[in-house]
Amino acid sequence: MLKGSFHLTNADNGAMTETTLLTVQRTEVLVAAQAYCTYVSKTWKILTFILALPGVGVCMANAFLKMKAHSHEQPEFVPYTHLRIRTKKFPWGDGNHTLFHNPHTNPLPDGYESSHH
Amino acid sequence: MAHQAHAYHMVDPSPWPLTGAISALLMTSGLATWWHYKTTTLLFLGTTLLLLTMFQWWRDIIRESTFQGHHSTPVQKGLRYGMVLFITSEVFFFIGFFWAFYHSSLAPAIELGGLWPPTGITPLDPFEVPLLNTAVLLASGVTVTWAHHTIMEGARKPALQSLTLTVLLGLYFTALQAMEYYEAPFTLADGVYGCTFFVATGFHGLHVIIGTTFLMVCLLRHTHYHFTSNHHFGFEAGAWYWHFVDVVWLFLYISIYWWGS
Numbered sequence: 001m002l003k004g005s006f007h008l009t010n011a012d013n014g015a016m017t018e019t020t021l022l023t024v025q026r027t028e029v030l031v032a033a034q035a036y037c038t039y040v041s042k043t044w045k046i047l048t049f050i051l052a053l054p055g056v057g058v059c060m061a062n063a064f065l066k067m068k069a070h071s072h073e074q075p076e077f078v079p080y081t082h083l084r085i086r087t088k089k090f091p092w093g094d095g096n097h098t099l100f101h102n103p104h105t106n107p108l109p110d111g112y113e114s115s116h117h
Numbered sequence: 118m119a120h121q122a123h124a125y126h127m128v129d130p131s132p133w134p135l136t137g138a139i140s141a142l143l144m145t146s147g148l149a150t151w152w153h154y155k156t157t158t159l160l161f162l163g164t165t166l167l168l169l170t171m172f173q174w175w176r177d178i179i180r181e182s183t184f185q186g187h188h189s190t191p192v193q194k195g196l197r198y199g200m201v202l203f204i205t206s207e208v209f210f211f212i213g214f215f216w217a218f219y220h221s222s223l224a225p226a227i228e229l230g231g232l233w234p235p236t237g238i239t240p241l242d243p244f245e246v247p248l249l250n251t252a253v254l255l256a257s258g259v260t261v262t263w264a265h266h267t268i269m270e271g272a273r274k275p276a277l278q279s280l281t282l283t284v285l286l287g288l289y290f291t292a293l294q295a296m297e298y299y300e301a302p303f304t305l306a307d308g309v310y311g312c313t314f315f316v317a318t319g320f321h322g323l324h325v326i327i328g329t330t331f332l333m334v335c336l337l338r339h340t341h342y343h344f345t346s347n348h349h350f351g352f353e354a355g356a357w358y359w360h361f362v363d364v365v366w367l368f369l370y371i372s373i374y375w376w377g378s
Contacts, residue, residue, distance in 0.1 A: 034270070041266035041275065048263050048279070052256035056286075059249040066245045075302065080237045082228050083307045091152050098304040105302045 077107050084109040124189040126181065133174035140166035175334075179351075183343045193350050200354045204361050207324070211365050214317040215372060221309045222377055229308060233377065238310050239302045240378040246297050247374045250290055254363045257286035261332070261356050268339070271346040280336045283359070287329035294322050314373060321365055328362045331355040 086109055089095025096108060103113045121127065143163030151160050182188040188196070222233040230236030241247060264279035298315075305315040335352045338344065344352055 037266065037270035038272070041263060041270050041272065044259060044263035044266055045275065045279070048256070048259050048282070052259040056249070056252045056256050059252040063245045063249045066242065075239060078237060082230075082235060083237050083311075084304075085306045085308060091155060098306055100298040100301070101304070102299050102301075105300060106304050 074104065074112060077111050079110065124191045126187040126189070126192045128181070131174070131177065133170050133177070136166055137170040137174070140164075140170055179338070179343070182351075183338075188348075188350070193348075196350055196354070200357060204357060207361065208365075211317070211320070211368075214313070214320065215368065218313040218317060218373060218377070221313055226309075229310070233310075235308060235310050238307060241297065241301060241374065243370070243374040243378055246293055247370055250293055251366065251370050253286050253290045253293070254366050257283050257290075258360060258363050260286065261359050265352070265356055268344055268349050268352060269346050273339075276339060277336070280332065280339060284329060284332050284336060287325060287332065287359075291322065291325055291329065294318070294325075314377075317373060318369060321362070321369055324362050324365065328355070328359045331358055 084107065086096065090097065090099075092099070098106065107113075140163045143159050143166060145163075147157070147160030147163045151157050225231055225233045225235065234240045260279050260283040264276055264283060267276035267279055303311050303314070305311045332355050335344075335355045338351060343349075
């Protein structure tokens, strides 16, 4: 950051040369631009900690409470033909389980694997 | 000694485009041999070669720009056009999957019960984890903007803080989505609902992982003083990509999670 005062006059007759004046003006613009940059990034910092992250926190709490309020039972199994399609075996395991298979929530084509939790 | 009489970058000969093309061939044929003959050799080779190509090609670009100074203003302008065009192509990629979703859900087939979600499908509650995921990505959009301004300002510590926060939020999203994938009562094999859901959100998740990796590389580079306050296009490209990922999620959330439930 720029500190201190500027010596505006040149040595000979005390008047400002055009070069000195332009240098001063450019410096003032840079100082102002730097201050603006700091202002804008502070604004986004405030938005982050006052709006964005608390918003995430609220949604975390909401999701947690809603999950706890869920019933934990398995939905009844109906062997619909339009679901649990097995046109071709999966290229892993026994070919009958999806990649993110969850024995509690994902029944196989003929029913749940574990009948109790 | 000869000097170039223009501001453009005539790149030195490089093997990485060839290795990239070979890895594309190995990965595609590898997928076919995996699915039909249960062998993963080609796929494994192709993936390894892809990772090596990406690492070395992008490392070379960093060497050419940050260390050798080849990225003049016109060169940077070309890179900006390139990134914009690439992201545009990705937008069209996702448009295809949204087309498939709306085609299937606006006039549900009789085999599904003539309704959407289809009979027997329990959709995820859009106001549980999906809403949290939306908040996480929106927050990461705020933090990445904060990061950009701190980089422009030349403020090192806030830049590292905000970039790290952005990466953490991205990782949190991926973790939440992986948990959702495991807990979901429907799977990829559950007809057109499962297919449109997991293909669209799955490709989005892949893009989140790519975007997070991009931002992690930016964070690493920033710790090594690669970025200046007025030349940090690597970061800007990463931030643009991240905003794109966020916007795609918003469309996914509104269409598939909310309207589609």
